[in-house]
Amino acid sequence: MFDVVIVGAGPTGLWLAGELRLGGASVVVLETRPARDENSKALTIHPRTIEVLDCRGVVEPFLAEGLRIPNGHFGGLPDRMDFSVLDTPYPFTLALPQARTEELLQRRAVELGAVIRRGCRVTGMAPSGVELADGEVVAGRYVVGCDGTRSTVREAAGIDFPGTDATTWGWLGDVVLDSPPGRGFANVAGPRGGLMVVPLPGGVHRIVGGDPGSTRPGELTFDELRTTVQAIAGTDYGMRDPRWLSRFGNATRQAAVYRSGTVLLAGDAAHMHFPTGGVGMNVGIQDAHNLGWKLAAVVTGRADDALLDTYHAERHPVGADLLRHTRAQTALMTAYSPEGQALRAVVSGLIASAPDMSRELAERLSGLDVAYATGRRVPEQRLPDGGTLFARLRGGGHVETEAGLVRPDGHLA
Secondary structure: EEEEEEEEHHHHHHHHHHHHHOOOOOHHHHEEOOOOOOOOOEEEEEEHHHHHHHOOOHHHHHHHHHHEEEEEEOOOOOEEEEHHHOOOOOOOOOEEHHHHHHHHHHHHHHHOOEEEOOOOOOOEOOOOOEEEOOOOOOEEEEEEEEOOOOOHHHOOOOOOOEEOOOEEEEEEEEEEEEOHHHHEEEEEEEEEEEEEEEEEOOOOEEEEEEOOOOOOOOOHHHHHHHHHHHHHOOOOOEEEEEEEEEEEEEEEOOOOOEEOOOOOEOOOEEEEOOOHHHHHHHHHHHHHHHHHHHHHHHOOOOOHHHHHHHHHHHHHHHHHHHHHHHHHHHHOOOOOHHHHHHHHHHHHHHHHHHHHHHHHHHHHOOOOOEEOEEEEOOOHHHHEOOEEEHHHHHHHOOOEEOOOEEEOEEEEE
């Protein structure tokens, strides 16, 4: 029997596996897909997540391979938030395909001793763990659902997932561009819709956006993408050779509880939203960062089971705030009417002219503003013995600082 069975080998599940092994827990990760999905939903790693990676000593390959972007958008507005003012060693986002992020996180988890099993479809809960499609029972003292918005674990545990259904849809295409925008980036918005163009490795660009006609689900065709981009931007950028086309909705839901007995939820299994700002993967990894040290402490006997209740108490409000912000950004992104365009112009102008507003939005988007009852996250600092806080946290234990005792997840204890 494993201490913990994790269902889902996305970024959340893989980071959690590494955290559990760091804390001494035995863990197996079960993933339905036989191989890693090479189509990357997420591209953006935010400053707080970069700090998390540094606090475990694995940040270097991400910094080496990721494209550094020193600002961020709110709701696709043209005036961007300046990240250089943020109190962090990493005042930028990193653009890195999710497939590569998963590869790096899996490497860490396996090196620490986690067991990764692919091609294992979980169909329900068993008295001592989970049951697979072939009837095998994988035993574990605790089960964590990191298995996405359609979470089998959440449904099997009977955890409610209240919220709202989709009313609008966005679209994306990973394509080759013969006439890409200058520097490879573009942000175009107007009454016909809005889009962003971002370069990806391998000579591919991602075009992602929405338009007034995006009010229905269904398969996105290459001709539809090209026609829509032409209408919005006045050019199709010479797009050809589509690698991946997708459509996504703004259904917004949050699990009523993040813990039900020996079952816990993290990442998209706990919260579902429109992917505005590229924050979803980041919040999932930060869920795992909060849960990992606690669950490891419980299963190894270093802490009472009641410690796990603080996971819901601390992370559920973060998820609720995530949903509020993504809804607000969705409203701005889909404001195609003349009144909506005026609203976008006013808010965009405030971001450009009101530094305090811009900084607060940037802190929220980046994850640096998260605070629990014990206190805010503690920024990087030099310790009295000459070491640094982030380096000292790499062992996964508590660290004494002048500000007080810092938990393994970087918040005051």
